[in-house]
Amino acid sequence: MAAVCFLAGIAVTAHVGQLVRNELVSQHKQRAVASLSEARARLEGEIGRTVAYGLGIRAYVTQFVDKPFDMEDYREIGVELIEENPSIRSIGLAPNNILRAVFPFEPNQSAIGLNYRMNTAQWPAIRRAMMTREVVIAGPLELVQGGTALLIRIPVFPAAFPGQPMDERSYWGVATLVLDQDGMMRSAGITDVINGIRIGIVNKGTIDSNKMIFGSPSLFEKDHVSLPLHLPGGLDWDLIGYPEAGWSSAGNQVWITQLVGSLISLVFGAMAFLLISEVYKVRSMALHDPLTGLANRRLLEDRMHQLAAMCERSGAGFEIFYVDLDAFKPVNDNYGHAVGDQLLIEVGQRLQNQIRQTDTVARVGGDEFIVLTPGNMRRQEKETFLQRLGEKVAQVFEYSGARIDVKASIGSASYPGDAATVEDLLRVADGRMYAQKARTKQNSQELPSKGLPQTG
Numbered sequence: 001m002a003a004v005c006f007l008a009g010i011a012v013t014a015h016v017g018q019l020v021r022n023e024l025v026s027q028h029k030q031r032a033v034a035s036l037s038e039a040r041a042r043l044e045g046e047i048g049r050t051v052a053y054g055l056g057i058r059a060y061v062t063q064f065v066d067k068p069f070d071m072e073d074y075r076e077i078g079v080e081l082i083e084e085n086p087s088i089r090s091i092g093l094a095p096n097n098i099l100r101a102v103f104p105f106e107p108n109q110s111a112i113g114l115n116y117r118m119n120t121a122q123w124p125a126i127r128r129a130m131m132t133r134e135v136v137i138a139g140p141l142e143l144v145q146g147g148t149a150l151l152i153r154i155p156v157f158p159a160a161f162p163g164q165p166m167d168e169r170s171y172w173g174v175a176t177l178v179l180d181q182d183g184m185m186r187s188a189g190i191t192d193v194i195n196g197i198r199i200g201i202v203n204k205g206t207i208d209s210n211k212m213i214f215g216s217p218s219l220f221e222k223d224h225v226s227l228p229l230h231l232p233g234g235l236d237w238d239l240i241g242y243p244e245a246g247w248s249s250a251g252n253q254v255w256i257t258q259l260v261g262s263l264i265s266l267v268f269g270a271m272a273f274l275l276i277s278e279v280y281k282v283r284s285m286a287l288h289d290p291l292t293g294l295a296n297r298r299l300l301e302d303r304m305h306q307l308a309a310m311c312e313r314s315g316a317g318f319e320i321f322y323v324d325l326d327a328f329k330p331v332n333d334n335y336g337h338a339v340g341d342q343l344l345i346e347v348g349q350r351l352q353n354q355i356r357q358t359d360t361v362a363r364v365g366g367d368e369f370i371v372l373t374p375g376n377m378r379r380q381e382k383e384t385f386l387q388r389l390g391e392k393v394a395q396v397f398e399y400s401g402a403r404i405d406v407k408a409s410i411g412s413a414s415y416p417g418d419a420a421t422v423e424d425l426l427r428v429a430d431g432r433m434y435a436q437k438a439r440t441k442q443n444s445q446e447l448p449s450k451g452l453p454q455t456g
Helices: 002-064 072-084 123-132 181-187 217-221 252-287 297-314 329-335 337-352 379-393 422-443
Strands: 088-095 101-103 136-142 148-156 173-179 197-203 212-214 225-228 237-243 318-325 360-363 368-374 397-399 402-404 408-415
Touching: 002 072, 002 088, 002 148, 002 173, 002 181, 002 197, 002 225, 002 237, 002 252, 072 088, 072 101, 123 136, 123 148, 123 173, 148 181, 173 181, 181 212, 197 217, 212 217, 217 237, 252 297, 297 318, 297 360, 297 368, 297 408, 297 422, 318 337, 318 379, 318 422, 329 337, 329 402, 337 360, 337 368, 337 379, 337 397, 337 402, 379 408, 408 422
Parallel strands: none
Antiparallel strands: 088 101, 088 173, 136 148, 148 173, 197 212, 197 237, 225 237, 318 368, 318 408, 360 368, 397 402
């Protein structure tokens, strides 16, 4: 039980320690989310600012819708926007969805004449911009002139007269801002690592296996934290992050919790051990003789009743041998109670040495012992056992310079042959013991004056 209490305490301590580690990881994740929030604000601001440039182009285009399209009309504003915003790689104008102007012209001239309706990769975003009459951001997509980029599609619906509702305006075409992804990230202050957190951007809106827009693809497989990016144009992106060294669960709280928990577990285990030990001691004192440590009468009778109950089922009885030291009182009178106690301890040990592991030796009175042996003995076997007990008990006892000649009377009884109950069996054995004691006294002679002191 003490071990169970200790191990249970250790298990609880380990659980609490894990909760503390989880809390430390949670705090680390919260700090990482805070870093991601700062990065998200910068990126959203950069993309929003770039889209605002595109809306400026749309307003500019409406000045020339009444005249034939001429790329030179837009060169100045196109070059100026590219110079002011490093995120813009190029600008394209496509009246009626056919690319007619691109800035800078080099090296993008190969895209001139591109009919968006015929390009299966780019047409869906342009068609959505036409239908919703709103800005649409697509990509990264493969460009006709080479490379990949994000494309901001800005549909142009010039007003035929001031205040004309948007849903009544005619479609002119589309203006496209081609974004340099790396330049956009630099402008927004987005790097691979921010405050120790490795950064990535995931496109949740794509069905491609590679959803990573920015950062290492391995980030997506780790226990990362994420924040949704609130971007215009229908982009469904998440900003994710994971510490370079992994989530930290180390801290003083962990080892303090484990130390305190272990000490508490040890204290409870020790208390349980002491309590249970005391219970066993009390129980042992109730069932054992305090002087010799042998079974007392209560324990002996309990075992006899158990053997009697077994005898009713199996037919196997048991034997008892009632041992009484002859004239034990003179030993206490002549040598003191300390010597008498040691003699009783020695006699109990001598009896204990003559029995089997299944037998019981009990002290049932001041100088009275009973040996209980399960199973019935044959006559010759019983006589041999009686003789051996008598010889071992009668050996000379030496203690503190005193040599005492020990004698004892022994009476035996068999269950169920001699009695039908435990109480009657004890009376039979007691009577036979006293009968032998009487015969011994009758046959004994007075010791010489210089002979050994004895118990009888």
